[in-house]
């Protein structure tokens with residue numbers, strides 16, 4: 571049972587709004603000790619060998635391994651800028667991870683926000699048609715929650731003006747279009763990138779991959795890779811991060827990092843000055859180990875999605891996502907209004923179920939980023955999603971009793 575420790579009498583406060591302690595982190599990312607041991611043992615292997623299992627899941631002609639997903643996007647945008655130096659604008663969704671905006675800004679380019687749609691959480695067609703033009707360098711389409719956003723209409727908009735279409739598949743590693751396992755998300759456009767940070771389908775706390783089939787992009791990205799500073803003691807630093815994570819992410823100790831303010835666990839913050847370097851070899855070995863279990867993990871996510879769907883599908887005050895049985899990274903549930911959403915979320919969180927908010931506001935309303943973007947437009951669907959969304963855990967740490975508790979709280983809260 572994954573209830574917070576305070577229920578077991580540790581703090582004695584039974585009716586707190588926010589849990590002090592979780593039995594597992596809401597992202598669920600357990601890094602199996604066995605996988606770490608094997609990765610350490612294989613640490614001497616070359617990166618090319620370590621990457622074999624990853625290549626099978628990402629059959630693109632060119633792959634570049636960097637320190638994070640945002641670093642991969644940054645490198646890509648710099649490569650695209652070299653090819654089209656006359657273009658400065660990059661279109662991104664108004665509801666997405668702020669790291670996407672930070673990569674655009676760090677590359678010296680201009681962020682253009684576009685509203686989303688509430689079906690597949692991809693771009694709003696009407697708004698995209700207005701935002702793409704002859705100044706646009708790239709459109710970055712995001713497969714939010716790991717589920718496929720429509721790619722056809724963005725492709726048409728991009729083709730009209732000779733714009734690069736990029737897929738942000740940070741949350742979608744290993745996922746494909748429904749009924750088309752060969753059509754891997756992240757490999758359906760000019761270039762795509764993936765993240766292996768916290769809360770991702772394969773999470774090793776480090777690393778991002780840029781994938782492309784286009785030789786011209788790969789040539790420039792390769793040149794830029796060669797200019798990156800080599801981080802000293804990168805494997806050692808990574809090893810230390812991993813050790814502290816594996817200790818503190820255990821159920822009884824997760825409250826320690828969670829209560830350290832500067833770690834910002836579970837918060838969405840804008841970080842403009844991120845590091846860009848090649849990825850650590852040890853993390854690549856660990857990714858490769860964890861990749862071996864990804865099909866199993868996907869089956870669990872599919873099964874949990876089906877279960878929530880079956881049990882919440884007819885609940886009047888919530889709306890389930892479109893693709894029943896898709897291996898979502900988290901199950902996106904829309905609640906009828908913000909007050910009810912806040913009430914349900916607070917109950918779910920106070921029980922330590924692993925249910926969580928996603929990004930709290932549209933990109934142009936996020937502190938720090940707000941001042942930099944200076945975009946006072948309202949993006950109605952982005953706003954609505956940020957006001958109504960709760961994401962439910964579907965990972966393999968979710969037990970039958972957690973699922974049942976989540977559904978019970980949601981159903982009861984509507985009345």
Ligand SMILES: Cc1ncc(COP(=O)(O)O)c(C=O)c1O
Pocket residue numbers: 638639640641666667669670712714738740741764765766767777778
């Ligand atoms: C949709 C999306 N894009 C980009 C990123 C950036 O990835 P990273 O944290 O590895 O830089 C993330 C993850 O935080 C993400 O969720």
